[in-house]
Amino acid sequence: MPTTPLSDPTLRHDPTDVDRPTTRREFVSATARTVGAGVAILIIGDRPLAADQDGGPVIDYDPTKHHYHYVIDVRKCIGCGACVRACAKENNVPPDYFRTWIERYEISRTGGIHVDSPNGGMDGFEPRVSGEDVTKAFFLPKLCCHCTNTPCVQLCPVGASYRTPEGVVLVDEERCIGCSYCVQGCPYGSRFIHPETHTASKCTLCYHRITRGMQPACIEACPVGARMFGDTQKVGDMVAELIATENVRVLQPELLTEPNCFYLGLTGEAR
Amino acid sequence: MFEEEHRSVPCEVCHAPVTTHAESGEQIAQMAVLRSYRLCAYCHQRLRARPPSFPQVILSDHVRDKGGVLVEDVCLECHDAHDPLE
Numbered sequence: 001m002p003t004t005p006l007s008d009p010t011l012r013h014d015p016t017d018v019d020r021p022t023t024r025r026e027f028v029s030a031t032a033r034t035v036g037a038g039v040a041i042l043i044i045g046d047r048p049l050a051a052d053q054d055g056g057p058v059i060d061y062d063p064t065k066h067h068y069h070y071v072i073d074v075r076k077c078i079g080c081g082a083c084v085r086a087c088a089k090e091n092n093v094p095p096d097y098f099r100t101w102i103e104r105y106e107i108s109r110t111g112g113i114h115v116d117s118p119n120g121g122m123d124g125f126e127p128r129v130s131g132e133d134v135t136k137a138f139f140l141p142k143l144c145c146h147c148t149n150t151p152c153v154q155l156c157p158v159g160a161s162y163r164t165p166e167g168v169v170l171v172d173e174e175r176c177i178g179c180s181y182c183v184q185g186c187p188y189g190s191r192f193i194h195p196e197t198h199t200a201s202k203c204t205l206c207y208h209r210i211t212r213g214m215q216p217a218c219i220e221a222c223p224v225g226a227r228m229f230g231d232t233q234k235v236g237d238m239v240a241e242l243i244a245t246e247n248v249r250v251l252q253p254e255l256l257t258e259p260n261c262f263y264l265g266l267t268g269e270a271r
Numbered sequence: 272m273f274e275e276e277h278r279s280v281p282c283e284v285c286h287a288p289v290t291t292h293a294e295s296g297e298q299i300a301q302m303a304v305l306r307s308y309r310l311c312a313y314c315h316q317r318l319r320a321r322p323p324s325f326p327q328v329i330l331s332d333h334v335r336d337k338g339g340v341l342v343e344d345v346c347l348e349c350h351d352a353h354d355p356l357e
Contacts, residue, residue, distance in 0.1 A: 137320035
């Protein structure tokens, strides 16, 4: 996958940094270290990703050697909200904003659709009293789809929004001017303007975790295994196999965004 | 430690997100233990949108049928959180 200067993580604010913001001096030295490590890897050869590092610097991670995909099994989701709470804690998501959220769909026999998402599903759901004869109901977890053909990256007037070599769509907070074009442009509603930094914010696939061999927080939190995370460049990856063999669908395929977030058990009513 | 039913539930879902510290044997804080039925209800309260095969109850009916009273830690009177159906 070709990288442009805009998508090369080493030329940007280091997205693997857990602490923000960094000064320009730290950024330059971190970049130099990353490039140096990259050169070392080229000389020494590719080594497997260190598994489950608990914080600390990123080591032995080559972005071009991964391609991440996400699968959500709608048939399994119970709408408990553990993923929403885990994401909020892991990424310091401000209250009333969501990097991932759950929607509840209730469809009546006559075809009427009711969708709700109380506080994004963070506190779970309460039974909904309705006069209709609800015959179909399900929970639909949503997050940034990390599209291959992203509207948000195209829209960004300053190039703050970019796609990493492994397919993760990120925002460079130092370049973002908070114009919110991307918030308006995302058909999935996955972006928001952070109330404190006034920059665009969204799911990062827990980039600071996946570059250290861990899984995103929402994946770890799901108690029923409705959320799955995989690397199609990893041999024998279960999620890659699932995407290749099962009846997976994406949200709003007619928009040709080519999401990398797939769904199992998606019905026609889901948007 | 876990029997069948809650085996796939991550510790952090019910306790605080301090797994890393627990594994290293380091204690940084008191482990959060929430004994309220509201925690169990996050997953087990009956909702139309939940898969029918998933264990869920109408809490008040379930407690009444078992001859109990809906107090804060009513679930734990019968269920062991780590082995709920023993």
